[in-house]
Amino acid sequence: MGFVEIIKPYLMWFFHHRNYFIIVLTPIVLLSLPLSVPGPEAKCGYAIILMALYWCTECIPLAVTALLPVILFPMMGIMEAGDVSIQYLKDSNMLFIGGLLVAIAVEHWNLHKRIALRVLLLVGVRPSLLMIGFMTVSAFLSMWISNTATTAMMLPIAHAVLMQLRATEARADARDAQTAAGEVDPQITSKENEAFELEEKETGEVEAEEDRKQTAVKVELKDNVYEIKTSLDVAQEARRKAMEAKYDRLTKGMSLCVCYSASIGGTATLTGTTPNIILKGQIDELFPGNGDVINFASWFGFAFPNMVLMLVLTWVWLQFMFLGFNLKQTFGCGVKSERDKEAYAVMRQEYRKLGGMKFAEIMVLIIFVLLVLLWFTREPGFIDGWATVLFNKGGPYVSDGTVAILMSTLFFVIPSQLFKGGGYGYDEKGKLIKAPPALLNWEVVHERMPWNIILLLGGGFALAAGSEKSGLSLWLGESLTPLQKIPPYAISLLLCLLVATFTECSSNTATTTLFLPILASMAMAIKIHPLYVMLPCTxxxxxxxxxxxATPPNAIAFSFGNLKVFDMVKAGAILNVIGILTINLGINTWGYAMFDMGRFPAWANISNPTP
Incomplete structure (x- = not known):
C-alpha cells in the first residue's frame, strides 16, 4: 500500500470536517493582529477580516456571520452594543422589506407568469425572437422580483417550448421522409424487388450492412428500391444527429440567456437586487448629508439604460455562440410553418390555463403600478417631488422605504375577492369561508421572506459604522492616497474588474458589503466623487x-440546460468584460452628468459635512 492510499482517508476526513477547523483556527491565527498593533483600527480590521473569511468559505451561514459585530464590537471597545444593534434595521432595510412584499404578492397570484407568457405570445417561437422574448421578460421580472424566482419560473417554460419545437420538427422530418419514399412507382418497386430477390438467391451472396449502404450511394438509380430506402435512412440519421446538435445548442443558449438576463435585469432598479440596497444604505450611513443622492428615480435613470445596453450585447454574444448569425433562418421573415404553429400552441395553452384575470391579480397589478409611480415621482431630481411638497418641511421625512411599506401594507388590507353573499368557497378542512381573505397573509410572507438577507444588510451597515467609529476608514483613506496619480477612469475600471472577479467566488451581498466602505474611504482620500467608484462596483x-x-440563477440554469462548466465559463467570461465596459461607459457619460462627477461633493467631506 502506497503513501497516498494510507493518507487518503485522513485527508478525506479533514476535508469533510474543514468548516469546524476554519471556525476555530481562523480567529486564533488572526489574533496576532490586534495583539501586536494597539488601537481600535487593528481591532476593527480583525473583525472585518474574520467576517470576510467566514463569508468567503461559508463555514457558517452568511446571516450568522453578519451578526458577529454585535459580539465583537462591544467586546473590543469599538462601539456600544446599542449603537451596533440599531444598525440592523435602518431605512434601507424597510425599503428592502417593502419591495420583497410586493414581489411575494406578485408571485403568490401568478401575475409574473401571466406577464411572461403574454410577452412570449407576442414575440413568437423563431429561435432569435424566442431568445429576445425570454431575455426581455426575465430582465423585466427580475427588476421587481428576485433573480432566483425569475429564473426558476422562466426556465421550465423555455424547456417546454423547446421540447415542443424539437418534437414537431422530428415529426415533420418523418413526414418528409415518408413523402420522399412514396414518390416511387409501386409497380416498378415490385418488379425491382423480385429481380433483386432472384439475383440474391442465385448468387447466394449476402452483403454486410455497411457495404449495402455504400452500394446504395453508388447504384441507387438502377438497382432496386431496397438500396434507395437505405440511402434515405442514412440521410435521416444525418438529419437526426444535426437536429439533436442544434437543439442541444439551443437549449444551452436559452438556459444561459434566462439566468444572465435575470442577473442583468436586477441591476436596473434600486430594489432589484441586494447590492443596490447595500449601496443606498452605505451612502446614507457614511455620508448622512448626501441629500438623498441615491433614490429609486436617480438609480433607475442611470442603471436602466446600462441594463438595456448590456442586455443587447449579451443577446448578440449568445446569438453568435449558440445560434450563429443566419438571421434570415433564426428570425424568419416568412410565413409560419406548422412546426412554429404547434410550438406556439403550447404557450397559448399554458396561458389559457391561467384563465381570465382574477380580482386579486388586478388589485396586485394596480398596487404595483401605483408603487412604481410613487417611487418615480417622490424625488425625481429635476423638479420637487410630491414628498417634498407635502411632507418634507425642513427634512427628508418621507423616503422610498416609507412608500414601499405603505403600499405593501395594502396587501394585508384589500380583499382577494369582491364582496358577495353566500360565502367565498371552502378551506382545506371543507368549512365554508364566510369572509374573503386578504391578498396576502403572514403565513405566506413568513414562508417566502428571505430574513437572512435583512441580517446581511444589517451586518454591512454595522461594519461601515464600526470602520468609521474606530478610525479604520480614515487610516485606509490615508493609505490609498498614492492612487491620486492614476486617472479616475482607470481606477474605476480596475476596481470593477476586481469586484467582478471576487463575486464569482463569493456572494454578491458579501462582496458589496466588504468593498463599499473601503471604496468610500479611497474616494475621500483622493478627492473623487464617491459614486464614481461605488456605483460601478456595486x-x-x-x-x-x-x-x-457564483449565483443561484446560474445553478438553476446549469441543472436545466445540460450545460458543462466550460460552456458557462466560455460564455460568462466575455459577458463579464462586456458588463465592465458598459458600466464604465455609463459612469463616464450620462452618469457623469447625472451625478456631477466632475467635482468632489461637499457632502463627501466628512470632516466638514453639509447639514
Whole structure:
C-alpha cells in the first residue's frame, strides 16, 4: 500500500470536517493582529477580516456571520452594543422589506407568469425572437422580483417550448421522409424487388450492412428500391444527429440567456437586487448629508439604460455562440410553418390555463403600478417631488422605504375577492369561508421572506459604522492616497474588474458589503466623487456569469440546460468584460452628468459635512 492510499482517508476526513477547523483556527491565527498593533483600527480590521473569511468559505451561514459585530464590537471597545444593534434595521432595510412584499404578492397570484407568457405570445417561437422574448421578460421580472424566482419560473417554460419545437420538427422530418419514399412507382418497386430477390438467391451472396449502404450511394438509380430506402435512412440519421446538435445548442443558449438576463435585469432598479440596497444604505450611513443622492428615480435613470445596453450585447454574444448569425433562418421573415404553429400552441395553452384575470391579480397589478409611480415621482431630481411638497418641511421625512411599506401594507388590507353573499368557497378542512381573505397573509410572507438577507444588510451597515467609529476608514483613506496619480477612469475600471472577479467566488451581498466602505474611504482620500467608484462596483458585483456556484440563477440554469462548466465559463467570461465596459461607459457619460462627477461633493467631506 502506497503513501497516498494510507493518507487518503485522513485527508478525506479533514476535508469533510474543514468548516469546524476554519471556525476555530481562523480567529486564533488572526489574533496576532490586534495583539501586536494597539488601537481600535487593528481591532476593527480583525473583525472585518474574520467576517470576510467566514463569508468567503461559508463555514457558517452568511446571516450568522453578519451578526458577529454585535459580539465583537462591544467586546473590543469599538462601539456600544446599542449603537451596533440599531444598525440592523435602518431605512434601507424597510425599503428592502417593502419591495420583497410586493414581489411575494406578485408571485403568490401568478401575475409574473401571466406577464411572461403574454410577452412570449407576442414575440413568437423563431429561435432569435424566442431568445429576445425570454431575455426581455426575465430582465423585466427580475427588476421587481428576485433573480432566483425569475429564473426558476422562466426556465421550465423555455424547456417546454423547446421540447415542443424539437418534437414537431422530428415529426415533420418523418413526414418528409415518408413523402420522399412514396414518390416511387409501386409497380416498378415490385418488379425491382423480385429481380433483386432472384439475383440474391442465385448468387447466394449476402452483403454486410455497411457495404449495402455504400452500394446504395453508388447504384441507387438502377438497382432496386431496397438500396434507395437505405440511402434515405442514412440521410435521416444525418438529419437526426444535426437536429439533436442544434437543439442541444439551443437549449444551452436559452438556459444561459434566462439566468444572465435575470442577473442583468436586477441591476436596473434600486430594489432589484441586494447590492443596490447595500449601496443606498452605505451612502446614507457614511455620508448622512448626501441629500438623498441615491433614490429609486436617480438609480433607475442611470442603471436602466446600462441594463438595456448590456442586455443587447449579451443577446448578440449568445446569438453568435449558440445560434450563429443566419438571421434570415433564426428570425424568419416568412410565413409560419406548422412546426412554429404547434410550438406556439403550447404557450397559448399554458396561458389559457391561467384563465381570465382574477380580482386579486388586478388589485396586485394596480398596487404595483401605483408603487412604481410613487417611487418615480417622490424625488425625481429635476423638479420637487410630491414628498417634498407635502411632507418634507425642513427634512427628508418621507423616503422610498416609507412608500414601499405603505403600499405593501395594502396587501394585508384589500380583499382577494369582491364582496358577495353566500360565502367565498371552502378551506382545506371543507368549512365554508364566510369572509374573503386578504391578498396576502403572514403565513405566506413568513414562508417566502428571505430574513437572512435583512441580517446581511444589517451586518454591512454595522461594519461601515464600526470602520468609521474606530478610525479604520480614515487610516485606509490615508493609505490609498498614492492612487491620486492614476486617472479616475482607470481606477474605476480596475476596481470593477476586481469586484467582478471576487463575486464569482463569493456572494454578491458579501462582496458589496466588504468593498463599499473601503471604496468610500479611497474616494475621500483622493478627492473623487464617491459614486464614481461605488456605483460601478456595486453593479459589477452582480456580474457573476462564469461559474454555476457564483449565483443561484446560474445553478438553476446549469441543472436545466445540460450545460458543462466550460460552456458557462466560455460564455460568462466575455459577458463579464462586456458588463465592465458598459458600466464604465455609463459612469463616464450620462452618469457623469447625472451625478456631477466632475467635482468632489461637499457632502463627501466628512470632516466638514453639509447639514
Amino acid at each position: 453593479i459589477a458585483a452582480s456580474l457573476a456569469f462564469m461559474l454555476p456556484v
